[in-house]
Amino acid sequence: MSRRLPLRKRFRVHTLLLIALCGWLLMLHLTLLLNHGLDAPSNGVGDLYLARNSETASANAVTTVVVSYRGFDTLGEVTVLFLAATGIGMLFAGGLGATPASRDRHNHPNEVMVTGTRLLFPALLLLGVYIVLHGHLSPGGGFQGGVIVATAFFLRMIADPKFSLDHAPLGWTESFAGSGFVLFGMLGLIFVTTASFLGNFLPHPVAAMGQLVSAGVIPLIYLLVGIKVGAEVGAIFQDMLEADHDTPVSARAAEEL
Amino acid sequence: MTGLLAILFFAWMIGAALLAIRQPDLLQSALGLSLLSLGAVGQFFLLHAPDVALTEAAIGAAASSFVMLMGVRQLGRTERKELQ
Amino acid sequence: MLEVLELFDRPAVLHSIYLIGSLILFFIGLYGLLAKRHLLKIFVSIEIMELAVYLILIAIATTPGETAPILSDGLIAFTGMSDPIPQALTLTAIVIGVAVTALGTSMAIQYHRLTGKVSVAEMTELKD
Numbered sequence: 001m002s003r004r005l006p007l008r009k010r011f012r013v014h015t016l017l018l019i020a021l022c023g024w025l026l027m028l029h030l031t032l033l034l035n036h037g038l039d040a041p042s043n044g045v046g047d048l049y050l051a052r053n054s055e056t057a058s059a060n061a062v063t064t065v066v067v068s069y070r071g072f073d074t075l076g077e078v079t080v081l082f083l084a085a086t087g088i089g090m091l092f093a094g095g096l097g098a099t100p101a102s103r104d105r106h107n108h109p110n111e112v113m114v115t116g117t118r119l120l121f122p123a124l125l126l127l128g129v130y131i132v133l134h135g136h137l138s139p140g141g142g143f144q145g146g147v148i149v150a151t152a153f154f155l156r157m158i159a160d161p162k163f164s165l166d167h168a169p170l171g172w173t174e175s176f177a178g179s180g181f182v183l184f185g186m187l188g189l190i191f192v193t194t195a196s197f198l199g200n201f202l203p204h205p206v207a208a209m210g211q212l213v214s215a216g217v218i219p220l221i222y223l224l225v226g227i228k229v230g231a232e233v234g235a236i237f238q239d240m241l242e243a244d245h246d247t248p249v250s251a252r253a254a255e256e257l
Numbered sequence: 258m259t260g261l262l263a264i265l266f267f268a269w270m271i272g273a274a275l276l277a278i279r280q281p282d283l284l285q286s287a288l289g290l291s292l293l294s295l296g297a298v299g300q301f302f303l304l305h306a307p308d309v310a311l312t313e314a315a316i317g318a319a320a321s322s323f324v325m326l327m328g329v330r331q332l333g334r335t336e337r338k339e340l341q
Numbered sequence: 342m343l344e345v346l347e348l349f350d351r352p353a354v355l356h357s358i359y360l361i362g363s364l365i366l367f368f369i370g371l372y373g374l375l376a377k378r379h380l381l382k383i384f385v386s387i388e389i390m391e392l393a394v395y396l397i398l399i400a401i402a403t404t405p406g407e408t409a410p411i412l413s414d415g416l417i418a419f420t421g422m423s424d425p426i427p428q429a430l431t432l433t434a435i436v437i438g439v440a441v442t443a444l445g446t447s448m449a450i451q452y453h454r455l456t457g458k459v460s461v462a463e464m465t466e467l468k469d
Contacts, residue, residue, distance in 0.1 A: 012376040019375070023368045030360060034401070046402070046424035050410065053419045061410035061419060062308045065429040077433040084440035088447045131311070139307035139411065143436050147315045154323060210412065229436065233320065236443050240327040243450060259405060260349025260358060267362035274366055274389050278373040283381055290385055297392050304359075304399050305409040306428045312435050313395075321388065321439045328381050328446040332459050336379045 057204040058136040058215040066141065067218050067225075071198035075181065078228055082178070085232040085239075089167075092243040109159050117159035124152035132226035136215045142222040146229030154237040165238045170231050177228035184221050259303055266303070270296035281336045287325035294318040352405050359400035367393035378460045380449040384442055391438050395431045402427040 049069055050061055058064045066074055128148035135141030156163050188199030204216030213219075270293055277289030294317030301310035348354060366389060373386030403423040410425040453459055456466075 015372060015375045019368050019372050022371070023364060027361075027364060030364075034356070034360070044424065044426075046426045049425060050419045050422055059412040060308070061412075061422065061425040062428050062432070065425045066432065070426070070429060073430070073433060077437055080437050081440045084444045087444050091447045091451050138413075139311050139409075141308070143432060144308075144311045144315045147312075147320055147436075151315070151319050151323075232440075236440070237323065240324065240443070240447065240450075243327075243331070243447070258346060258350065260355050261346055263355065263358050263362070264349070267358070267365075270362070271365055271369065274369045277385050277389065278369060278377070278382070283379070286382065286385055290388060293389065293392065297396065300396060301399060304403045305407060305423045306399050306403070306431075307409050307411070309395070309399060309428050309431050309435070312432050316435050316439050317388075317392070321442060324439065324443045324446055325381065325385070328384070328450060331450045332379075332381055332453050336382065 057206050057209045058218050059210050060136055063136050063141050067221050081232050085235050088236050088239045092239045114159045117155045121152055121156055135222040136218050142225030143229055146226040147233055149230040150233035153234050157241055165234055170235050174228055174231040177224045180224045266296050266299045283329045284334055287322055291318050291322040355405050363393045363396040378462045380459055384445055398427050398431055
């Protein structure tokens with residue numbers, strides 16, 4: 001990487017040439033493709049959703065698509081998240097060569113971290129809950145708010161070595177939220193008025209659009225998604241931090257950092 | 258104005274991506290990834306997608322760099338010369 | 342000067358800017374994926390490529406002049422808004438992306454613990 005090396009030693013020339021070729025071909029194809037598609041007035045499924053969106057009484061069309069029209073997508077997405085969190089938990093569950101050493105309490109977090117977290121933790125928690133609850137009115141929703149809440153707890157974990165999230169309650173919260181999601185979907189299937197999975201069976205008058213209690217079942221489902229995402233991302237952070245604590249490597253790496 | 262801002266954000270993002278790829282110090286590489294996500298937040302905001310911008314700010318800029326930092330702590334900070 | 346600024350705001354030019362910029366980002370990521378040997382560098386490259394794909398998806402779906410698909414002050418109908426479906430799909434894809442990166446990083450950490458290696462070039466356990 002030093003300056004004295006000639007240019008052809010600092011890059012991998014063959015890889016670079018291959019990538020230039022790929023880029024040129026892809027650009028050519030995209031240009032041809034877009035010449036046919038972009039200028040015509042779009043008349044896709046998105047416009048249909050937008051035209052019918054006021055029937056759900058949700059002010060945020062993206063939320064409607066995520067929770068209601070494409071609810072199956074969200075269900076599958078939450079499943080992938082659950083599988084990833086489970087995989088990480090299994091990887092770090094011990095057994096696989098990890099030597100369970102005592103957690104080193106010697107590398108204390110510094111003062112700025114501790115004080116800053118004390119200041120930021122309640123504000124971040126409040127912001128996360130606000131974003132989850134206002135998902136059908138303003139930008140945001142379950143995914144964003146859940147991750148913000150998990151980030152707040154992660155800051156707390158870094159700042160205070162004794163603080164840790166227990167795995168059993170996290171697992172229970174996660175299962176409760178996931179089952180609630182499926183239950184709401186099934187209820188929509190049972191009621192005669194909707195008769196579809198994730199149908200909006202609660203009353204949702206269009207006149208109430210823009211108020212906090214509106215849009216029927218959408219805020220409730222997004223709240224469950226928020227709880228589930230928060231619990232899963234929190235579990236991922238907790239697992240990775242625990243893995244960091246119980247290895248002898250961490251002492252050396254911490255000095256480097 | 259939108260076009261000019263888009264070009265400026267792209268310059269920021271390409272610089273951050275080059276920092277993330279070329280930097281032998283892995284901590285600075287993770288920092289470059291975080292800066293790249295920050296540029297993408299601005300792009301999504303320009304493109305009238307505030308939901309995606311919020312997601313990218315919460316996940317790409319914060320959560321993803323936490324994951325990378327945990328990896329850097331375990332795998333060591335420097336990328337060895339023969340691996341580049 | 343102002344004419345140049347207005348030229349940048351025309352829909353075709355704006356789409357081209359986003360297309361070219363995203364493709365440059367994508368191929369920076371692809372170069373990293375192919376040329377780097379360190380495991381974390383490979384994950385960083387994959388994240389850069391993911392980001393470029395999200396940008397293309399959203400930029401192509403939005404025509405300049407449309408508003409965000411959210412009903413707020415002054416708007417009374419869902420008309421003239423950008424397409425909500427690519428935004429919803431991108432939103433879920435970002436969350437999945439970080440979960441998968443976390444899983445990959447955990448695997449790299451566990452591999453480093455078991456063998457002490459950090460490079461894909463040294464992964465020869467299955468070769469013999």
